[in-house]
Each structure stands twice: as C-alpha cells, then as structure tokens.
Amino acid sequence: MVSMFCDFMRTYNKSYKDQEEEDQRFKIFVENLEQARQQQEMEIGSARYGVTKFSDLSAEEFQQGSRAPSVPLQCEDISGYNLPNHIPKFVDWRKMNCVTRVKNQQVAGRPDCNSCWAFAVVGNVESHVSIREKELITLSEQELLDCGNKTNNCIGGYPKVAFQDVARRGLHREDAYPPYTAERHKCRRNKNKPVYKIKKCVTLPNETKMQQFVAKAGPVAIAVDIVNRLQHYKGGIIRTDNQTNKTVGYHAMLIVGYGTDEYIPYWIVKNSWGEDWGEMGYVRIYRGTNVGEIGDYAMSSMV
Template sequence: FTEFMKTYNKTYENHEEQERRFKIFVENMAQAKKLQEEDMGTAEFGVTEFSDLTDEEFENFYLNPMLLRNFTPPPLQPVAETPSFTFEKHCDWRNRGAVTVVKNQGKCGSCWAFGVTSNVESQWFMRTGRLETLAEQELLDCDVRDKACKGGYPWTAFREIIRLGGMVRSHMYPYVAARRQCRYPRDRIAAWIHSFISIPGNEFFMAARVARHGPILAMINAKSMKVYKRGISRPRFHSCSPYHLNHVVPLIGYGTSWSSSPGQGSGIPYWIIKNSWGADWGEKGYFRLHRGSSACGIARYPMTALVF
C-alpha cells in the first residue's frame, strides 16, 4: 500500500481516511487475486491507480451511472449488408492512422462521450482520410439529452451530434471533466455524421464490420477493469455478467494470440479496445478482451456512426 501511494502520488486528509483506504486496498487485492485465479485468458490483475476505490466509487467516477439503470435502447436502423466469410485474421486500425491518441476522462462518468467521439473520429477518417481530434467537452456542455459526468447513452449522443450539426476540434473546446455552459462554435465544425446504425450482436459479424468499415462502438461490464493490468481477459460469467453494462468503449481492432508454450494464450481470439482512462492504464491505455464468447456483454449493443 505504501508503494501504491508513492507510485500514484496518493495522499489522504487524515490518518483515519488513510486507514479506510488501506482496508479498501486490501479488499481490491483480494478481488484481483480471485480474478487472476479464475481468468481463462492471459490477463494480469493487480495494483492500479483505482486500487483504493470502492466498487461504488469506481462506477460513479469512472464508469457510466446511467447504464446501471434499467434501460431499453431505441430501435436503430439495422445493418443491411451480409457479412463476408472471408476477412482479415488480424486488424488494428491504430496501424492505419484511423485512431486518435488515448484520452483521459478524469474523475467524470463521461465514457459515453469519449466512446462516441472516438467512433466519430475513426468513421470520419474512413470517409475522408483525415483524422481529427474532436471535442468531448462539446457533448458534456451541449448535449441536452445526456448527463455529462453523471452518464449518458451513445445513441442519444449520436442524435445530439446530428442536431448540433457536427463536432469541433478538441483544442477549440478543451476538456474540463465537468458540465459548463454550452459555447459551441457552429462555424468551426471539423467533422459530422449523417446517421448511426445498430450492428447484429454476433462477434463474427462485428469483426467483419471492423475489418471492412473501421472501428465500432460497444457497451461492456467493466467492473473487473479496476484491477486490470495487461493481457487478454477472459472472465467467467459470474465475475463479469453481460447484463450489468456500465462502460462505453470503441473496438478498434481484433486478433488472435499465439504462443509456443501450452497454456500461455495459444490461439486466444481477442478484441483490441481503446479506453479513456489515460495512457498509463492497462496496455498503454488499451485492453484486450476475449472474442467469441460475448465476454462482459460486448456483443449486446454494438453500433456505429455513419459518414456518407
């Protein structure tokens, strides 16, 4: 715990609070140990910057409080095309210039804004060849349907982007991790979308879509990510229920891990997922999740923006 405090520059207001955080830290280490023992992939769990937070604090500050409520996504325009049975075995849109750098939402439940913005950035690149770094703060301030740091839904955010006419660059509307008065400069729009669609919750189809049309958006149960460090996570159902969605993330690629050592991840298919907790978390801000088992509910509500 002392090393954790030094590494992450943690200070507490008094000795009693430090003792309370130490107890929470111990509980999180026990959770990490259990996840490590049960994981069927190659993931490593342990100390992260979130290791002194309770589950409730973690969900309220870094996940999406609105997704924790009962919700029914509205009907979306379905994908009309039939998936091809032949597509790339490995795809990583970072290598093709279609993904902006990892960002940091801070102590704010705004993953919905970061996920949607990342999807729009990539889809704009797919259509125009230009990668723009867009402003999440525009959505926090000007999206009248969602709740800024208190959470939001990707489908309402897409509709708000269409209503606003597009998005501006991030340097023109810097992120402050709080809702402020809307000051959207409509004459400085850098990218826009025409509509958005749902994608069938089939991971074969999802991978084919990513390979041919670029990154897509998904909602997942990210509770175990509080203590995730690296590797391919393949959690058991009871430790990552697909019915407890709480985080919005872009899927920017996929692959398969091969190893010559038995039991060390040989032939494990995975998704490459961009997160919004900064580049110091996970695998330089990314994480990998098993592909093919709808792990953590990743195949329940995939969708994407469309740029014509």
C-alpha cells in the same frame, strides 16, 4: 500489505487529507487486492490482475456510467448492409493512423465524471471521419458533454443518444472548443467553426457482424459489464465474465481492431482512463463468446 500500499501511493502520487482517510483507503486497497486475487484464480484467459491506479477506490466509487439498455432513440440495424464474409485475420486501425491518442475521462482534482459514453462515441466518430478524410481528426468530448441531450451527463449516459446528438449537431475539433474538464457546462459552440457530422448510427447484433464491420468499415463502440475486472486489469486477454459484482454498471469503450495470440482470438479495445492503465490505455478481450456482453450493445457511426 502496508509496504505495497506505500509503493502504490508513491507510484501513483496519491495523498489523502488526513490519517483517517488514509486508513480507510488502505482498507479498500486490501479488499481490492483480495478481489484481484480471486479474479486471477477465476480467469481462464491470459489477463493479469493486481495493483492499478484505481486500487484505492471502492466498487461504488468506480462506477463508469454507460447506460447500456435500449432507449427510444434507436440506431439503424446493420442487417441491410453488405458486409464481407472473407476478412483479414488481423485488423488494427491504429496502424492506419485512424485512431486518436488514448484520452482520460477523469481530471485530477475534479470529482469523478462517468463520461465513458462520450469518449467511446467521440472516438468512434473520430476514426470514421479520419477514414473518410484521410487525415487524423481529434474531436471534442467536452462539447458532447455540454451540448448533448441532458440525459447524458457525468452521472452516466446512453451511447445511442450521443450518436443521435452528433448526427443532428456535429462536433468541433478538440482545439476549437474549450478543453475537457470532467464536468458539464453551458454549451459554448462557435458557429463560425466547422463541425463534423455523421449520417446515422448503426447497431451490430453479434460478434460476427462486429468483426465484419471492423474489417470493412472501422472501429465500433461497445458497452461491457466487466467493470470490476477492468478496475484491476494490468494486461493480457480477458476471457472470464464478470460473475461476482453486477452493481457497478456498464462501461463504454471502442473496439479498434482484432487479432489472435497463440490461437486465442481477441478484440483490441481502446479505453478512456489514460495511457497509465492496462496495455498503454488498451485492453484485449476474448473474441467469440460474448465476454461481458460485448456483442449486445455494439454500434457505430456512418459518415
């Protein structure tokens, strides 16, 4: 274990302020590897768990901050829209140049910011605007963090509230607003710069509607409760639900497509932890059994 911890520190360029902190991080590292081992034994899909860049963080430190339960601001139900019954077996909006690069909600040297809700919503709006404009558009998470409803912050946030903010105020391009810093600042919008707005947001009640929507319209924002599995995820398709630790909350991400691997159906999900996590910043989650409540809080912008 000591050798593995040293390899972990070298691989991820980790350093600690003193020997006491290093000893504490080593203890957490050992506990996390045991949890990853248990998760691997429980996994009925093809997901692999082990050492990741988050292996020295406790579950409490690793909370990702999407508040999934319903709030007064509601998105419109998708049931009134005509969605196709016959859809392709494989869809990947990345291949159509409608998904921006994988971003990172944490900034080195800064306190953790549980802003996954902002990255999921902005990623969704980016893709739908890009589909409409036929040009890849990158928008600002920092603007949404600074200028949106104060209920959404670095402690956590509601994706529905964030979508409502974008519908009211719009978003600047990423290069037209100060860079992301993983903390909330005073709003610094430039009225002379163009903004991109959405008409509204819609909710999708289940995975069938989600698949139809992804096939016809574009990516979908989700919130899942398998955060402890994501902490140790290295690749493959997650099929087993989170059964052991319900205290770390929900994590918001973006479905950008779906497919099948050796008869195993899956969602292609974009995360916001950088390209050095998972499958180049992505995770695949089993499609069809509501793993991690993936179908309970699905929503999207309409441009």
